[in-house]
Amino acid sequence: MEIYFSGYEEGVGMGHRERFDTRAVAEHADWTNGDVVAPIHLSSTYQLPGIDPEMSLEDVDPDAGEFLYGRLSNPTRHAVEKQVADLEGGEMAFAFASGTAAIATAVFSAVESGDRIVAFDDLYAGTRRMFEELFDARLGFDIEFVDARETTQVAEAVDDETGLVWMETPTNPLMRLCDIAAIADIAADHDAIFGVDNTFASPCFQRPLELGADLVAHSTTKYMNGHSDGVGGTLITDDPHVAEAVGFNQQVALGSQMPPFDAYLLSRGLKTLGLRMRQHEANAMELAAFLESHDQVADVYYPGLESHPQHELAAEQMDGFGGVLTFELHGGIDASQRFLGAIETMNLAVSLGGVETLVNHPATMTHEPLGSARRAEIGISDSMFRISVGIEDVRDLKADFERGFAALEATTTPS
Numbered sequence: 001m002e003i004y005f006s007g008y009e010e011g012v013g014m015g016h017r018e019r020f021d022t023r024a025v026a027e028h029a030d031w032t033n034g035d036v037v038a039p040i041h042l043s044s045t046y047q048l049p050g051i052d053p054e055m056s057l058e059d060v061d062p063d064a065g066e067f068l069y070g071r072l073s074n075p076t077r078h079a080v081e082k083q084v085a086d087l088e089g090g091e092m093a094f095a096f097a098s099g100t101a102a103i104a105t106a107v108f109s110a111v112e113s114g115d116r117i118v119a120f121d122d123l124y125a126g127t128r129r130m131f132e133e134l135f136d137a138r139l140g141f142d143i144e145f146v147d148a149r150e151t152t153q154v155a156e157a158v159d160d161e162t163g164l165v166w167m168e169t170p171t172n173p174l175m176r177l178c179d180i181a182a183i184a185d186i187a188a189d190h191d192a193i194f195g196v197d198n199t200f201a202s203p204c205f206q207r208p209l210e211l212g213a214d215l216v217a218h219s220t221t222k223y224m225n226g227h228s229d230g231v232g233g234t235l236i237t238d239d240p241h242v243a244e245a246v247g248f249n250q251q252v253a254l255g256s257q258m259p260p261f262d263a264y265l266l267s268r269g270l271k272t273l274g275l276r277m278r279q280h281e282a283n284a285m286e287l288a289a290f291l292e293s294h295d296q297v298a299d300v301y302y303p304g305l306e307s308h309p310q311h312e313l314a315a316e317q318m319d320g321f322g323g324v325l326t327f328e329l330h331g332g333i334d335a336s337q338r339f340l341g342a343i344e345t346m347n348l349a350v351s352l353g354g355v356e357t358l359v360n361h362p363a364t365m366t367h368e369p370l371g372s373a374r375r376a377e378i379g380i381s382d383s384m385f386r387i388s389v390g391i392e393d394v395r396d397l398k399a400d401f402e403r404g405f406a407a408l409e410a411t412t413t414p415s
Contacts, residue, residue: 099219
C-alpha cells in the first residue's frame with residue numbers, strides 16, 4: 001500500500017526562500033476555487049473516475065489533488081502537514097489525533113523486537129508512563145532513563161542495540177535542556193533514530209532537525225494550535241526511511257490521523273505562531289524576573305534567566321526561550337491552595353500554549369500519576385507551579401500574582 005508522504009518540491013524544505021512569519025501564513029495547496037484559507041474537507045471517501053488495471057495505489061498522488069480514502073489522506077490534513085513540515089524545516093510531516101498518538105507512533109516506527117530505548121529521565125509524565133507501562137512492561141522493550149542534561153550519561157547508555165533515543169527539551173515542568181547536536185552525534189554513531197519532543201519551544205524557537213535530529217514531535221494541542229480548542233500531534237522528519245515507517249503506522253497499522261476540523265484549526269493557529277510566541281516569551285521573561293525577586297518565591301525555572309544552569313545552552317540552540325516557566329513557593333500544599341484561591345485572571349487548568357495564561361499544579365494535576373516518591377526523586381514539590389504564560393497585558397498578570405502572594409502574607413502576619 002502506498003504511504004502518502006507530505007513532501008513538497010525541492011527547495012521549500014531546508015533552503016527556505018522566505019522568513020518564518022511569511023511562510024506561516026502561506027497556503028500549501030492549490031485550491032480549485034482560489035481559497036486563501038484551507039477548506040474543511042469532511043468526506044471519508046473520494047469518487048474515482050473509473051477502474052484501470054494498470055493503476056495501483058502508488059499512482060494516487062495527493063500533491064496532484066488525487067485522494068482515495070480519508071484514513072490514507074485528506075486534503076485539509078494534507079495541506080497542514082505540508083505547512084508543519086515547512087515551518088519545522090523537514091521534508092515530510094504527519095498529523096495525528098493527539099500528541100500522545102504521535103509519540104506512540106514514533107516509537108512503533110523506530111524500534112524492533114530486541115531494540116533498546118534511551119530516554120530523558122525528565123519526560124512529561126504521560127510520555128514516561130507510556131514508555132514504562134506500555135513499551136517496557138507490556139511489550140518488553142528495554143528502556144533506560146538517563147539525566148540527559150549530562151551528555152556523557154547519554155553516551156554511556158546508547159549502544160549498538162539502541163533503536164531509539166528520545167529527548168524532550170525544554171522538559172515539563174522542570175525546564176531542563178539537553179544538547180541536541182551532541183546527542184544527535186551519539187545516536188548517529190550507533191545508527192539509532194534520534195527523536196525530540198519540541199512542544200515547549202515550537203518551531204519558531206527551536207528546530208531540532210537542523211541540529212541533527214531524525215524525528216521531531218509536537219503536541220499541536222499546545223503552541224502550534226495556540227487557542228486551546230483543538231487536540232492533535234505531529235511528527236516531522238527529513239529521513240525517507242523514517243517517513244515510510246511513520247506513514248505506514250499512521251495510515252495503515254494504527255489509524256491515528258488528525259480529523260479534518262482539527263487540521264483546519266491547526267492551520268489557522270500556525271499562521272500566528274511567530275507573533276504569539278514572541279509575546280508569550282516577552283511576558284514570560286518579565287514574569288520570571290518578577291518572580292525571581294519576590295520573597296514569597298523559593299525558586300524560578302526559566303531558561304531565559306541567566307540564573308538558569310543551562311541558560312548558555314538555551315541561548316545557543318534556541319532562537320527564544322518560550323512561554324513556560326515554573327516556580328516554587330515557600331511552604332507546602334497549604335500555601336499552594338491559598339495562592340490558587342486568590343488568583344482571578346489566570347486559569348487553573350492542565351495543558352499549555354494557549355493565548356490565555358494557565359496555571360498548573362503538577363503534584364495534583366499532570367504529574368500526579370507518578371506518585372509522591374517519584375515526584376520527590378525528580379524534584380517536583382507540592383509548592384511547585386507551572387505557568388503557561390499567555391498574551392494578556394503582563395501588568396494584569398503581575399497583579400494576579402500579587403493577589404496570590406497577598407493571601408500567603410495574610411496567613412503569616414500576626415494579628
